[in-house]
Amino acid sequence: MQITCTINGKIHRFDCAPETRVLDLVRDAGMTSVKAGCGEGECGACSLFVNGRLVNACLLLAPQIHDAEIVTLEGLQEETAAIRESFAEHGAVQCGFCTPGFVLRAYDYLSHGGERSEEAIRAALDGNLCRCTGYKKIVEAITKVKS
Amino acid sequence: MGVVGESVVRVDAASKADGTLRYTDDLPFEGLYGAVVRSEIAYGKIRAITFDASFDFSDIIIVDHRDIEGRNANVVLTDDQPFLAEARVRHIGEPILLLAHRSKRRLREAMAHITIDYDAQEPVLSMEESLALKQRLYGEDNVFKAIHTVKGSPPQKTGLFSLEKTYTTPHQEQAYLEPQSMLARYDGGRVKIIGSMQCPFFVEAALEGLAGEKIEVEQAPTGGGFGGKEDYPSLIAGYAYLLCKKAGQDVKIVYDREEDIAYTTKRHPSKLRYRSRFDATGKLHALEVDVTIDGGAYVTLSPVVLARCVLHAAGFYDCGYIRVDARAVATNTPPNGAFRGFGAPQVLFGIERHMDDIARHLGLSPAAVREGNLPGAGSVGVSGVPIAEYARLRDLFETARRESGFDAIYDAPAPNRGIGMALFMHGAGYTGVGESMLASSVSIALEADGSVEIRVGSVEMGQGTLTALPQIVADALDLPVGMVSCRTPNTAEVADSGPTVASRTVMIVGRLLAQAAGKLKTALGDYGTPDAYRAAVARYCKSGGPLQFGASYEQPADILWDEDLFYGNGYEAYGLGCYIAEVEVDPVDYRVRVVRFDAYNDVGQVVNPVMAEGQVEGGVAQGIGYALCERLVYEAGRVYSPHLSDYTLPMAPDLPEIAVRFLGTDGPSLGLGELPMDGPSAAVANALVHALGSAFDALPITPEAVEEACR
Numbered sequence: 001m002q003i004t005c006t007i008n009g010k011i012h013r014f015d016c017a018p019e020t021r022v023l024d025l026v027r028d029a030g031m032t033s034v035k036a037g038c039g040e041g042e043c044g045a046c047s048l049f050v051n052g053r054l055v056n057a058c059l060l061l062a063p064q065i066h067d068a069e070i071v072t073l074e075g076l077q078e079e080t081a082a083i084r085e086s087f088a089e090h091g092a093v094q095c096g097f098c099t100p101g102f103v104l105r106a107y108d109y110l111s112h113g114g115e116r117s118e119e120a121i122r123a124a125l126d127g128n129l130c131r132c133t134g135y136k137k138i139v140e141a142i143t144k145v146k147s
Numbered sequence: 148m149g150v151v152g153e154s155v156v157r158v159d160a161a162s163k164a165d166g167t168l169r170y171t172d173d174l175p176f177e178g179l180y181g182a183v184v185r186s187e188i189a190y191g192k193i194r195a196i197t198f199d200a201s202f203d204f205s206d207i208i209i210v211d212h213r214d215i216e217g218r219n220a221n222v223v224l225t226d227d228q229p230f231l232a233e234a235r236v237r238h239i240g241e242p243i244l245l246l247a248h249r250s251k252r253r254l255r256e257a258m259a260h261i262t263i264d265y266d267a268q269e270p271v272l273s274m275e276e277s278l279a280l281k282q283r284l285y286g287e288d289n290v291f292k293a294i295h296t297v298k299g300s301p302p303q304k305t306g307l308f309s310l311e312k313t314y315t316t317p318h319q320e321q322a323y324l325e326p327q328s329m330l331a332r333y334d335g336g337r338v339k340i341i342g343s344m345q346c347p348f349f350v351e352a353a354l355e356g357l358a359g360e361k362i363e364v365e366q367a368p369t370g371g372g373f374g375g376k377e378d379y380p381s382l383i384a385g386y387a388y389l390l391c392k393k394a395g396q397d398v399k400i401v402y403d404r405e406e407d408i409a410y411t412t413k414r415h416p417s418k419l420r421y422r423s424r425f426d427a428t429g430k431l432h433a434l435e436v437d438v439t440i441d442g443g444a445y446v447t448l449s450p451v452v453l454a455r456c457v458l459h460a461a462g463f464y465d466c467g468y469i470r471v472d473a474r475a476v477a478t479n480t481p482p483n484g485a486f487r488g489f490g491a492p493q494v495l496f497g498i499e500r501h502m503d504d505i506a507r508h509l510g511l512s513p514a515a516v517r518e519g520n521l522p523g524a525g526s527v528g529v530s531g532v533p534i535a536e537y538a539r540l541r542d543l544f545e546t547a548r549r550e551s552g553f554d555a556i557y558d559a560p561a562p563n564r565g566i567g568m569a570l571f572m573h574g575a576g577y578t579g580v581g582e583s584m585l586a587s588s589v590s591i592a593l594e595a596d597g598s599v600e601i602r603v604g605s606v607e608m609g610q611g612t613l614t615a616l617p618q619i620v621a622d623a624l625d626l627p628v629g630m631v632s633c634r635t636p637n638t639a640e641v642a643d644s645g646p647t648v649a650s651r652t653v654m655i656v657g658r659l660l661a662q663a664a665g666k667l668k669t670a671l672g673d674y675g676t677p678d679a680y681r682a683a684v685a686r687y688c689k690s691g692g693p694l695q696f697g698a699s700y701e702q703p704a705d706i707l708w709d710e711d712l713f714y715g716n717g718y719e720a721y722g723l724g725c726y727i728a729e730v731e732v733d734p735v736d737y738r739v740r741v742v743r744f745d746a747y748n749d750v751g752q753v754v755n756p757v758m759a760e761g762q763v764e765g766g767v768a769q770g771i772g773y774a775l776c777e778r779l780v781y782e783a784g785r786v787y788s789p790h791l792s793d794y795t796l797p798m799a800p801d802l803p804e805i806a807v808r809f810l811g812t813d814g815p816s817l818g819l820g821e822l823p824m825d826g827p828s829a830a831v832a833n834a835l836v837h838a839l840g841s842a843f844d845a846l847p848i849t850p851e852a853v854e855e856a857c858r
């Protein structure tokens with residue numbers, strides 16, 4: 001079937017089977033910041049925005065993004081610059097596989113006026129898995145993002 | 148300019164955070180996808196393989212064991228494991244056929260049109276069944292390796308108390324976030340392997356046997372390993388190689404999470420029997436430990452894991468008589484392998500639970516019993532040589548006990564709360580003579596612009612190699628860290644510095660690099676300023692001297708090891724830990740929360756404090772997961788639910804504030820990677836015992852287990 005959507009502001013047309021995962025679609029289109037971690041909505045590594053909402057691309061099928069506006073980390077470099085800097089500075093990046101998902105989660109959280117308390121940030125990170133860091137430095141990095 | 152000891156920002160942080168770093172599956176790729184057809188049964192013979200005549204297989208690349216030109220054996224310590232099954236299968240998921248096609252969809256359809264018939268036999272699914280010889284799977288007795296060691300002689304003293312307890316630990320899944328992935332590039336008849344791995348030279352060696360020739364192996368950015376990418380990548384690299392060679396095209400194999408959890412290596416489950424004799428103060432007089440670990444269907448790394456079990460089984464406690472009997476057995480389950488800690492987390496759970504059980508038996512405080520058993524100047528460990536770290540261990544213990552306020556909280560716990568401690572060590576580097584057998588070498592190269600490139604096989608998998616090794620070299624050369632970088636580990640281009648395992652990268656490889664840097668420095672002569680350095684480089688380059696400097700491992704003269712007697716310095720040095728956990732139990736739903744965690748470590752000089760803290764925090768999180776929630780259920784030899792939705796990993800709200808302290812930072816740098824995985828499970832379990840007064844001897848301690856214990 002034919003799917004049309006915009007990814008990071010550019011129009012993309014896909015000819016694909018209806019059961020194609022959005023995760024595979026956007027990765028094949030070159031947005032490899034979207035990672036396949038678990039494939040079942042548990043890890044958040046495949047996070048991206050669909051019409052402004054942060055969702056797991058592994059749980060969406062192609063028809064669900066027809067006519068939608070998709071934004072991935074590739075399209076949010078400027079907006080996430082301060083967050084990424086804070087992640088680097090505070091040691092919140094280890095193997096890095098989870099990092100794009102966490103950066104987008106932090107961006108979503110902060111741009112919706114999320115509270116800078118450790119507890120609130122920890123709660124907001126439920127849904128993103130990191131096997132390397134133990135989360136402490138990720139939480140710290142988000143608390144200290146320069147606004 | 149001493150950059151060692153400074154929290155230099157990771158060199159790879161920016162490219163990881165902006166999403167531009169390319170892991171294996173992100174690399175540009177036009178080729179075929181590979182897939183593995185696996186055994187559906189745990190044990191038996193393959194009777195027939197049928198390709199459904201109604202399906203057109205003509206465009207599918209199919210590989211079976213007859214396509215192997217070299218040896219059909221993944222040689223790790225021994226050669227019992229085939230890349231592809233021939234007549235017999237020994238575990239569910241054992242690879243039988245490989246397929247490749249441009250379309251993943253068509254691959255799936257093809258898989259569905261292949262039927263394999265078996266003569267199934269009764270499988271051996273537990274360590275007990277294995278030891279009872281339900282089937283003979285390996286040798287005469289199903290034992291891959293046994294180690295028996297005795298130190299000292301049984302106490303003559305009478306009137307001692309005795310205690311016998313059995314502790315068990317389960318499988319644990321590494322759950323690196325990036326699944327196993329491997330890419331075989333085809334270039335005019337030659338194959339090059341690129342992939343997610345810890346040990347490029349292990350993969351190269353495995354492929355050399357398989358292919359009958361040297362294959363170039365390059366590490367791609369690796370999204371976590373934790374041991375899961377130590378030995379396993381050799382297999383998946385072999386599959387990619389075989390398909391690529393037959394197809395004459397690039398082939399990529401990326402496991403999905405289900406396949407990764409179900410069929411790749413896990414932490415060995417263990418059954419640990421501790422029998423002790425002690426006096427009324429809790430002082431140990433005899434300790435007998437019986438260890439059985441489940442190796443799964445093939446030997447892989449089990450003998451080395453077992454050696455690490457033995458060397459850590461008694462902790463560092465002073466005891467006049469220690470006896471350890473240990474064995475790794477064969478079962479018809481997927482092979483188990485390396486996982487951060489490599490045998491130590493299992494037995495350290497055993498000994499540290501046992502120390503608390505002794506305290507409980509006598510009605511004493513666990514801290515007091517540990518204190519009474521701290522080693523001193525003359526104390527010898529399980530391998531018969533003095534415990535050199537005794538003074539540092541006492542320091543660590545005393546500081547942790549005092550600063551954490553352990554005694555006050557232990558004596559007056561809040562309702563439904565408890566506090567627990569674990570005091571432990573971790574051998575850094577390879578076991579026994581392992582390091583001298585590896586004979587690692589390193590190389591650094593001076594570039595014309597004065598920058599220095601490190602050429603080693605040690606990889607970055609999240610732990611910080613790409614940053615820590617340049618710090619060490621820059622420090623030795625008095626250069627800014629930005630002047631030193633690491634070349635991508637590629638077996639055709641770098642020195643074989645050994646595998647990236649066993650907490651050895653900073654300690655062993657780092658030390659060799661500092662030596663190599665020392666040679667470069669001598670060659671350059673005196674320089675005090677950056678300008679003088681540049682001038683020295685220019686002078687030296689003109690002189691035509693060698694631009695590469697190397698160093699190789701030499702066993703320190705005072706290290707002795709006798710493998711047969713299991714006597715000597717099991718390790719060159721040990722990292723030390725004293726971890727303290729406070730838990731709270733919800734009396735309604737029996738959920739356990741770790742509310743505070745203090746991790747006191749002595750790993751000598753810390754190269755990069757922020758990265759080191761991150762290693763400890765991550766290891767503690769894995770250890771808390773091991774203690775409380777990570778549970779794989781096997782049914783008839785198959786992982787029952789190979790999903791991250793069922794295998795629960797700690798998430799941010801599940802973890803406490805983890806306070807990390809480093810003591811003893813003036814010593815030489817020791818390995819740090821594995822230590823933090825060793826202590827948390829016992830500290831948490833002991834805290835639970837304190838909170839509820841029941842025994843918690845089996846991991847993981849899920850809410851169901853707590854409820855059971857409370858009933």
Ligand code: FES
Pocket residue numbers: 035036037038039040041042043044045046047056057058059
């Ligand atoms: S891959 Fe989508 S949530 Fe894990």
Ligand code: FES
Pocket residue numbers: 092093094095096097098099129130131132133324370371609
């Ligand atoms: S940094 Fe490796 S999973 Fe988060």
